[in-house]
Amino acid sequence: MADAVVRHPVIVDTDALIAVANTSLWARVTEALQLTTTNVCIRELERHVRETSEYAPDGTREQWLHEGSSTALEPFDDDANESFTTVSCVPRPHGEDAGETSVQIEIEQHTEQYRFAILMDKHGRRSINRVFDEAEATGGRAVAPTFLLYLLLDEGKCTVEEFCRACGELLRGEGWTGYQAIQAAWEAIPVDCSQYLSTDLLS
């Protein structure tokens, strides 16, 4: 595997995969997009699956992690699926932010191969955007997982309603972090989801 690694222009970290895998648009993501992640993120997903219960109550963080991680692993576990690839990160980072850090290391080492870095954590996105900014002749951006949903929307692979509902799912699972990412996306696109989502989360 190590001799012919395919690097797609979109690289996704652990938490971003969990977030999107928990939405009803994940199946569409696996049919339409090509994503790369790191071996460190894959290990983190596997650890979440191992360390959380599949019987965790609905709506809990534990269930979000378990469901999202196992769902996200499926296309990467399928060796025949060349649209979902895993790159090995050297040196291998450790600790709580290892997945996120591994994506940054990978981008630093292969900046020209990536155009979109998808991360849940805004600090992670900020440092990767600095890497992209410092690199010459490449234009890459680190954005929130809502961007994957946007790609589907923009290519006509989902409706505005489906996009908005998936944003709502992401928001319910990721709370305040998800909310900020969604606000930013809605303002950037721009799109009005107010008719599809309940008013307690929307103006």
Added chain:
Amino acid sequence: MSVDGEYVGKMATNNDKIQFRGEAEKEASQVVDQMRLGGINISELARQGLQEKLRETLSDEEKITLHQRYRQGELSEEAVEVLLGDVLEDIERERDAFAEATELDRSGVFQE
């Protein structure tokens, strides 16, 4: 103890006073104030402490509600900053990054 009418900016008036009861806190802050050459700025400490604790108490749902209220014009930008920190700036930065990302070349992004 009172956070009294110190003029911190052009908007500060006597109506901006926040008062609360705290005998031990009053004594404690006064003793530190007297101990230090030049004293301490009790009002500033109180403002910072209040801000910190207010932020700590907020749940995700409350933060979302507060930001929504701000968007509807029911809450000032200053109050949002006290409660939610740099969130307005963060969302703006995210929006710009997102908008820039929408302009990038998409070859290789989608399956054939």
